[in-house]
Amino acid sequence: MFIKNxxxxxxxxxxQYRRALLMILSKEKTHVFSxxxxxxxxxxxxxxxxxxxxxxxxxxxxxxYDIKELIELIGKIIDSDRGQRVAVVGLGNLGKAIISYxxxxxxxxxxxxxxxxNPEKIxxxxxxxxxxxxxxxxxxxxxxxxSIGIISVPSEQAPEIAETMVLAGIKGxxxxxxxxxxxxxxxxxxxxxxxxxxxxxxxxxxxxxERFK
Amino acid sequence: MFIKNxxxxxxxxxxQYRRALLMILSKEKTHVFSxxxxxxxxxxxxxxxxxxxxxxxxxxxxxxYDIKELIELIGKIIDSDRGQRVAVVGLGNLGKAIISYxxxxxxxxxxxxxxxxNPEKIxxxxxxxxxxxxxxxxxxxxxxxxSIGIISVPSEQAPEIAETMVLAGIKGxxxxxxxxxxxxxxxxxxxxxxxxxxxxxxxxxxxxxERFK
DNA sequence: GTGGGTTTGTCATTTTTGACACAAACCCTT
DNA sequence: AAGGGTTTGTGTCAAAAATGACAAACCCAC
Numbered sequence: 383m384f385i386k387n388x389x390x391x392x393x394x395x396x397x398q399y400r401r402a403l404l405m406i407l408s409k410e411k412t413h414v415f416s417x418x419x420x421x422x423x424x425x426x427x428x429x430x431x432x433x434x435x436x437x438x439x440x441x442x443x444x445x446x447y448d449i450k451e452l453i454e455l456i457g458k459i460i461d462s463d464r465g466q467r468v469a470v471v472g473l474g475n476l477g478k479a480i481i482s483y484x485x486x487x488x489x490x491x492x493x494x495x496x497x498x499x500n501p502e503k504i505x506x507x508x509x510x511x512x513x514x515x516x517x518x519x520x521x522x523x524x525x526x527x528x529s530i531g532i533i534s535v536p537s538e539q540a541p542e543i544a545e546t547m548v549l550a551g552i553k554g555x556x557x558x559x560x561x562x563x564x565x566x567x568x569x570x571x572x573x574x575x576x577x578x579x580x581x582x583x584x585x586x587x588x589x590x591x592e593r594f595k
Numbered sequence: 596m597f598i599k600n601x602x603x604x605x606x607x608x609x610x611q612y613r614r615a616l617l618m619i620l621s622k623e624k625t626h627v628f629s630x631x632x633x634x635x636x637x638x639x640x641x642x643x644x645x646x647x648x649x650x651x652x653x654x655x656x657x658x659x660y661d662i663k664e665l666i667e668l669i670g671k672i673i674d675s676d677r678g679q680r681v682a683v684v685g686l687g688n689l690g691k692a693i694i695s696y697x698x699x700x701x702x703x704x705x706x707x708x709x710x711x712x713n714p715e716k717i718x719x720x721x722x723x724x725x726x727x728x729x730x731x732x733x734x735x736x737x738x739x740x741x742s743i744g745i746i747s748v749p750s751e752q753a754p755e756i757a758e759t760m761v762l763a764g765i766k767g768x769x770x771x772x773x774x775x776x777x778x779x780x781x782x783x784x785x786x787x788x789x790x791x792x793x794x795x796x797x798x799x800x801x802x803x804x805e806r807f808k
Numbered sequence: 809g810t811g812g813g814t815t816t817g818t819c820a821t822t823t824t825t826g827a828c829a830c831a832a833a834c835c836c837t838t
Numbered sequence: 839a840a841g842g843g844t845t846t847g848t849g850t851c852a853a854a855a856a857t858g859a860c861a862a863a864c865c866c867a868c
Contacts, residue, residue: 391856393798397791398791405773416815424775426857428856431818432817434817435816442864443815443817446815475692476696479687479689483789529804553800553803556792562636570799570802572795579787582610583767586783590766590782629846641827644845654846654847656844658845
């Protein structure tokens with residue numbers, strides 16, 4: 383299903399809505415109000431309703447939104463029909479953390495390979511994901527039609543890894559290193575920077591502290 | 596140093612500028628142009644200049660910006676004068692990854708304690724950070740004046756940890772679990788969600804792919 | 809049924825963020 | 839010393855995102 387020009391931020395929130403909904407689905411509830419979703423994500427109910435409007439979902443006026451239906455609709459919009467395959471490069475602490483985060487999550491995104499250069503890790507399986515040597519990367523990406531790459535290697539190696547993956551045909555990259563990367567325009571790149579997040583928290587924590595003092 | 600109402604996004608970028616500048620500082624260069632910074636972060640030169648204007652820094656018209664000066668100025672603005680202390684709760688793969696990310700980074704942010712419940716980890720030191728049992732958390736946070744908390748425990752435990760930390764006097768929280776948290780308004784909370792990032796990459800990678808096909 | 813209390817859907821507005829355009833400053837070359 | 843090529847600094851505009859406001863739909867209680 384396609385909706386033209388879905389705003390960037392809305393895509394992010396849809397993903398968050400879905401995970402929040404999956405969490406409350408286990409309970410006996412079948413419906414949820416916009417203000418309940420809003421409260422979980424610290425946003426306003428209007429924002430939730432507007433996002434849902436954009437994807438064309440209508441709630442029940444008195445009962446709210448059908449949780450199951452909504453989860454499925456969000457899936458139809460943000461997931462790819464045939465699923466997308468993901469590879470993690472760099473099986474240090476971070477790489478392992480990412481893999482275990484995904485474990486058990488039913489999703490159209492499947493991590494199906496990991497790469498490293500440490501001989502002790504090669505040919506072993508971590509949380510259901512097989513680890514190969516980086517030299518096999520191009521081959522395995524092509525064979526398995528992997529379209530998404532996660533980079534969690536030491537930062538010096540990031541540019542080289544990125545280039546190899548792009549040449550192998552990857553379509554999207556998530557970069558966990560602080561090293562800025564350059565990729566062609568047909569590859570979507572997201573820089574995910576823990577340090578910046580932490581510094582931001584520190585800045586606003588400090589500011590908040592002064593304000594409430 | 597205080598600048599009133601520095602935009603949210605500018606704060607994020609300042610942190611990124613600083614890290615990009617630190618990377619090129621090692622080389623022989625002493626000055627940098629706005630378009631060079633822009634290229635590294637995939638933004639426009641105007642944006643860089645605008646941000647620097649907001650913090651009142653003037654570059655040299657012909658040589659660009661003095662790297663060293665700029666790094667220091669950014670520090671004066673986003674860092675706290677006396678530094679801020681950070682604790683990591685949950686010393687699994689993710690917790691360890693965070694700590695090693697920080698190792699060697701000179702910064703006003705210092706991770707000075709970790710907490711876990713696994714007896715094997717208690718009273719050991721990881722990358723220079725001592726690990727304590729969670730039951731000691733309140734005590735140690737207060738004693739050491741820790742103001743920032745990073746939550747990297749399994750998601751079910753996140754709300755309880757957050758509450759304890761808030762009561763212990765924490766001022767900012769960075770939450771790596773998908774569990775939405777609730778904190779009082781005087782605590783700054785940032786949710787850092789790996790899954791959402793990955794789903795976003797997947798969505799736009801898919802979209803890009805269709806566009807360029 | 810009829811009125812009151814909720815909640816949705818959406819238009820209109822504000823706020824935030826980013827981009828354009830261009831003058832002024834500057835150095836280098838000649 | 840004069841002209842050309844860069845780069846900065848900033849007023850202005852455009853786009854994106856968030857918010858406010860409110861009518862319409864609906865259920866429940868009575």
